[in-house]
Amino acid sequence: MTRLVLAGCAAVLAExxxxxxxGTAAWLIVRASEQPPLAxxxxxxxxxxxxxxxxxxxxxxxxxxxxxxxxxxxxxxxxRVYEALVRRRDVREGDALTRVVSDVDAYQDALLRxxxxxxxxxxxxxxxxxxxGSIVLACGxxxxxxxxxxxxxxxxxxxxxRSVAARARLADHAVDLERGAPELAVYGATERKLRQAExxxxxxADAERQTLPxxxxxxTVHSGTVLAVLLTTDASAPARAxxxxxxxxxxxxxxxxxxxxxxxxxxxPSVERVRELLTGPSTxxxxxxxxxxxxxxxxxxxxxxxxxxxxxxxxxxxxxxVGAMAGAHIFxxxxxxxxxxxxxxxxxxxxxxxxxxxxxxxxxxxxxDGWDTEITAExxxxxxxxxxxLARAVLADAQIxxxxxxxxxxxxxxxxxxxxxxxxxxxxxxxxxxxxxxEHIRGFEDVVTMADGEITWRGSAKMISQDRIESAV
Amino acid sequence: MPSLPGLRRYLYTLCIQAVCTSCAIVVQGEFLARLLTxxxxxxxxxxxLACRGLLVWAQERTSxxxxxxxTTFLRSRxxxxxxxxxxxxxTRGIDAVGPCLTGYLPQLVVSAVVPIAVLTCLFVADWxxxxxxxxxxxxxxxxxxxxxxxxxxxxxxxxxxxSRLGGHFLDVVRGLETLVLFKRAGFQAGIVRSIAxxxxxxxxxxxxxxxxxxxxxxxxATLSIALVAVPVGLRLLSGGIDLHTALLVLxxxxxxxxxxxxxxxxxxxxxxxLAVLKEVLALPEPRCTTTTTARPPDLRTAKITLxxxxxxxxxxxxxxxxxxxxxxxxxxxxxxxxxxxxxxxxxxxxxxGLAEPVSGRVLIGDADLREIAPSDWHTxxxxxxxxxxxxxxPIADNIRLAHPHATDDEIAEAARQAALxxxxxxxxxxxxxxxxxxxxxxxxxxxxxxxxALLDEPTARLDVTTEQAVLSASRRIxxxxxxxxxxxxxxxxxxxxxxxxxx
Numbered sequence: 004m005t006r007l008v009l010a011g012c013a014a015v016l017a018e019x020x021x022x023x024x025x026g027t028a029a030w031l032i033v034r035a036s037e038q039p040p041l042a043x044x045x046x047x048x049x050x051x052x053x054x055x056x057x058x059x060x061x062x063x064x065x066x067x068x069x070x071x072x073x074x075x076x077x078x079x080x081x082x083r084v085y086e087a088l089v090r091r092r093d094v095r096e097g098d099a100l101t102r103v104v105s106d107v108d109a110y111q112d113a114l115l116r117x118x119x120x121x122x123x124x125x126x127x128x129x130x131x132x133x134x135x136g137s138i139v140l141a142c143g144x145x146x147x148x149x150x151x152x153x154x155x156x157x158x159x160x161x162x163x164x165r166s167v168a169a170r171a172r173l174a175d176h177a178v179d180l181e182r183g184a185p186e187l188a189v190y191g192a193t194e195r196k197l198r199q200a201e202x203x204x205x206x207x208a209d210a211e212r213q214t215l216p217x218x219x220x221x222x223t224v225h226s227g228t229v230l231a232v233l234l235t236t237d238a239s240a241p242a243r244a245x246x247x248x249x250x251x252x253x254x255x256x257x258x259x260x261x262x263x264x265x266x267x268x269x270x271x272p273s274v275e276r277v278r279e280l281l282t283g284p285s286t287x288x289x290x291x292x293x294x295x296x297x298x299x300x301x302x303x304x305x306x307x308x309x310x311x312x313x314x315x316x317x318x319x320x321x322x323x324x325v326g327a328m329a330g331a332h333i334f335x336x337x338x339x340x341x342x343x344x345x346x347x348x349x350x351x352x353x354x355x356x357x358x359x360x361x362x363x364x365x366x367x368x369x370x371x372d373g374w375d376t377e378i379t380a381e382x383x384x385x386x387x388x389x390x391x392x393l394a395r396a397v398l399a400d401a402q403i404x405x406x407x408x409x410x411x412x413x414x415x416x417x418x419x420x421x422x423x424x425x426x427x428x429x430x431x432x433x434x435x436x437x438x439x440x441x442e443h444i445r446g447f448e449d450v451v452t453m454a455d456g457e458i459t460w461r462g463s464a465k466m467i468s469q470d471r472i473e474s475a476v
Numbered sequence: 477m478p479s480l481p482g483l484r485r486y487l488y489t490l491c492i493q494a495v496c497t498s499c500a501i502v503v504q505g506e507f508l509a510r511l512l513t514x515x516x517x518x519x520x521x522x523x524x525l526a527c528r529g530l531l532v533w534a535q536e537r538t539s540x541x542x543x544x545x546x547t548t549f550l551r552s553r554x555x556x557x558x559x560x561x562x563x564x565x566x567t568r569g570i571d572a573v574g575p576c577l578t579g580y581l582p583q584l585v586v587s588a589v590v591p592i593a594v595l596t597c598l599f600v601a602d603w604x605x606x607x608x609x610x611x612x613x614x615x616x617x618x619x620x621x622x623x624x625x626x627x628x629x630x631x632x633x634x635x636x637x638x639s640r641l642g643g644h645f646l647d648v649v650r651g652l653e654t655l656v657l658f659k660r661a662g663f664q665a666g667i668v669r670s671i672a673x674x675x676x677x678x679x680x681x682x683x684x685x686x687x688x689x690x691x692x693x694x695x696x697a698t699l700s701i702a703l704v705a706v707p708v709g710l711r712l713l714s715g716g717i718d719l720h721t722a723l724l725v726l727x728x729x730x731x732x733x734x735x736x737x738x739x740x741x742x743x744x745x746x747x748x749x750l751a752v753l754k755e756v757l758a759l760p761e762p763r764c765t766t767t768t769t770a771r772p773p774d775l776r777t778a779k780i781t782l783x784x785x786x787x788x789x790x791x792x793x794x795x796x797x798x799x800x801x802x803x804x805x806x807x808x809x810x811x812x813x814x815x816x817x818x819x820x821x822x823x824x825x826x827x828x829g830l831a832e833p834v835s836g837r838v839l840i841g842d843a844d845l846r847e848i849a850p851s852d853w854h855t856x857x858x859x860x861x862x863x864x865x866x867x868x869x870p871i872a873d874n875i876r877l878a879h880p881h882a883t884d885d886e887i888a889e890a891a892r893q894a895a896l897x898x899x900x901x902x903x904x905x906x907x908x909x910x911x912x913x914x915x916x917x918x919x920x921x922x923x924x925x926x927x928x929a930l931l932d933e934p935t936a937r938l939d940v941t942t943e944q945a946v947l948s949a950s951r952r953i954x955x956x957x958x959x960x961x962x963x964x965x966x967x968x969x970x971x972x973x974x975x976x977x978x979x
Contacts, residue, residue: 028701028705029726032709032726033512033719036712036722044710051701054702055695055698058698062694063688063690063691066687067680070679074679078676081668081669105567174566174567176868177555177562177566181562183866183867185830185861190878191854197555200551201552201555204551204566209544211547212541212543216536216537219530220529222528222529222532223528226528227525230508230522233508233512247508305939306939306942308939315657318656325659331654331657332654334651344658345658345660386817389816395658411936411964412816414815439938439939439940
């Protein structure tokens with residue numbers, strides 16, 4: 004904020020220097036034509052030269068401080084927006100992208116192109132009216148500084164709202180075209196989807212189009228104000244010329260306001276959405292039964308019984324719990340980074356050992372850059388993905404290990420071997436295993452069956468009846 | 477590189493408007509000087525003022541229309557190019573092009589025309605002052621180009637950083653659940669901050685130099701006013717020039733610099749737009765509609781043959797499928813098994829025509845798959861992908877994708893058979909992976925009149941009850957069709973006649 008105020012001060016000084024330069028130069032010339040002694044002009048000559056130099060320098064300072072202040076504010080804002088997204092899981096993909104990139108940039112615009120010019124224009128305008136005492140000038144400034152921006156804001160209010168919606172639609176279509184390309188191709192819908200996306204692009208372009216002749220109005224009002232001030236100023240010839248040219252130069256300060264007002268209306272929904280995102284309530288957690296794991300527990304139950312919700316609830320409640328979940332994300336980065344974020348202080352030896360455990364060592368060895376090969380969720384197979392997710396969970400070296408159908412995408416025999424190795428490694432720590440495969444629960448002292456979000460039975464694997472297994476898996 | 481449609485006409489229009497604007501500026505200056513020295517019939521300056529307003533209005537309209545047409549054209553081009561990272565480019569990226577077309581380009585034309593017109597006028601009025609302006613003015617474009625060249629490179633780099641930032645955000649947002657699970661979301665928030673700070677630092681480095689050009693512009697412009705005003709004042713003292721001319725010079729001298737300064741000020745914003753424009757125009761031309769018109773042979777009599785097929789995805793060193801042979805006789809139902817990563821899903825992609833072999837070929841009867849129109853081929857296929865994508869639309873519309881003419885009852889029936897329990901009005905993007913798979917199953921079920929079924933792990937991630945429902949649905953899809961089924965779990969194997977092991 005201090006930086007922003009500093010930038011505003013530099014801007015005001017730069018503008019005042021420009022206005023004073025025009026006025027003094029005009030005064031100098033008209034006064035000179037009255038042919039006074041040279042000494043009467045010497046101060047004006049010095050002032051003109053000094054102002055000419057200081058204006059450029061002040062402008063440079065203003066620009067740098069202004070942009071720096073805004074960018075630093077934004078870096079902080081991006082972090083806060085991300086933290087808000089952690090709490091708000093109800094955000095869709097296309098939207099999330101529009102939100103974080105576009106909305107936050109809109110915030111930058113709001114600060115840099117709306118707030119700062121408005122502040123500068125207000126200060127310069129009030130100073131101008133105070134110095135000249137001209138009612139005509141005051142009227143001109145009200146027109147150019149309040150009425151025209153108001154009109155501009157009105158014109159773009161509806162257009163702005165329409166363009167935000169159209170933009171979100173376009174982003175959704177683009178994501179569908181990018182990620183759903185195979186489906187669209189096979190179902191012969193690519194062309195239809197492209198047409199929909201193009202229609203959204205057209206709606207967006209039309210929504211963004213300015214309909215009022217604001218530039219023309221603003222030019223007319225500016226020239227008109229200069230003319231009116233010239234005709235109504237009752238002063239000596241040099242003073243009149245000085246005031247006229249100073250007003251002519253000073254009105255430049257008000258030029259950006261019309262665009263700023265339109266922009267403000269455009270970015271306001273974004274600014275408000277950012278604010279809403281930052282302050283809105285967290286997405287409520289789904290209710291889940293209390294289960295504090297201390298040893299190995301197997302959880303079985305039909306799809307939708309609440310098994311994954313239970314695991315997530317344990318992860319939330321127990322600080323020492325991490326896990327390998329269905330649908331875990333593979334980040335677009337190196338194999339190494341995809342694993343090392345699990346815990347701080349992971350060494351190469353840890354990585355190699357875990358790779359052997361989940362049978363990934365051969366694949367990693369075959370990669371062009373080994374551990375430092377860039378991967379995405381799309382460039383690896385489902386099995387490789389699951390092994391990475393498992394490796395990550397093992398590397399976290401947590402007190403409680405959560406496994407959600409950990410070997411589902413692997414070949415049954417090898418999957419079972421990997422699972423057995425992991426369970427042996429976690430012999431003395433807690434493990435919660437969610438599975439569909441009856442053979443996995445063999446040997447578990449603690450088996451939990453679930454249905455409709457509730458625990459329906461709990462006991463040793465030896466005690467569980469075949470019927471119960473059948474109905475639960 | 478192809479050019480923008482209508483650009484030439486737009487530039488011509490801008491030139492004509494700029495010439496008219498120069499005249500209006502000179503006339504306005506003349507009237508103002510006369511008003512300050514004596515008097516003039518008031519209607520004349522008022523008329524000049526109105527003319528200037530009309531000219532601005534005409535220019536605004538032309539620009540807005542051209543920008544709307546061009547951004548629509550560019551967005552369409554990006555969408556149709558089929559390149560990755562489209563989302564950022566289509567929205568935020570092309571947004572930057574608008575100001576470049578409505579602001580920078582007209583200003584560039586104006587700054588080429590107006591200074592020359594104003595300078596000519598000054599030469600007529602007072603050639604000594606005109607000489608001073610003429611000597612300082614070239615400094616502006618020279619410095620602008622010198623600094624600008626540097627800025628363009630920097631801005632291009634900044635744009636690359638921005639799109640990485642966009643990609644980074646989408647990636648970490650998608651991975652939020654995972655990070656929360658590892659208690660690392662806070663750590664990631666730190667990374668988001670540090671990348672944004674990097675972006676800020678990089679941008680400031682660019683701006684420090686970009687703003688140098690505006691510093692030079694401002695300095696040259698204000699200094700030359702001082703350089704003109706002071707000698708003119710001294711000459712007035714000695715009576716070497718009359719007041720009207722002196723005022724005209726003082727009024728017109730800044731006008732020679734204003735357009736250059738305005739163009740310079742807009743250059744920073746425009747550089748990003750120009751970088752995007754270049755990127756979009758360099759995208760490959762949209763793929764022309766395939767000329768393959770051959771009808772696919774009837775699968776009840778024609779067999780499908782994969783001959784020595786090798787598939788290599790771009791950017792990967794090892795082939796996804798190597799020297800693969802397979803013959804599928806009409807009515808054959810084949811289970812594909814093998815370790816993960818062996819290329820089972822790739823076989824389905826090859827048969828669909830989504831993945832093109834780098835060597836070998838696929839024959840449908842006697843016809844090469846490449847010569848068969850994909851649209852015709854696809855209508856024969858019921859398909860269940862491994863990771864189905866659901867469009868940002870209600871589930872009913874997502875199912876209808878596979879059969880646009882299906883009735884609501886048919887959609888509901890397909891959803892029921894696929895054991896889908898969520899309401900059909902729910903949004904597709906909000907579903908879990910298991911539910912997404914069942915929507916894809918409903919798509920395969922509702923697809924009419926197909927003779928080939930390609931199913932990728934239909935029973936993965938399901939409990940036994942749902943598995944039974946999905947199995948019976950799969951049975952319905954497979955009934956009377958030729959089929960390739962990728963199978964990890966044995967439950968689906970009884971539905972197939974033969975097992976082929978890959979890898």
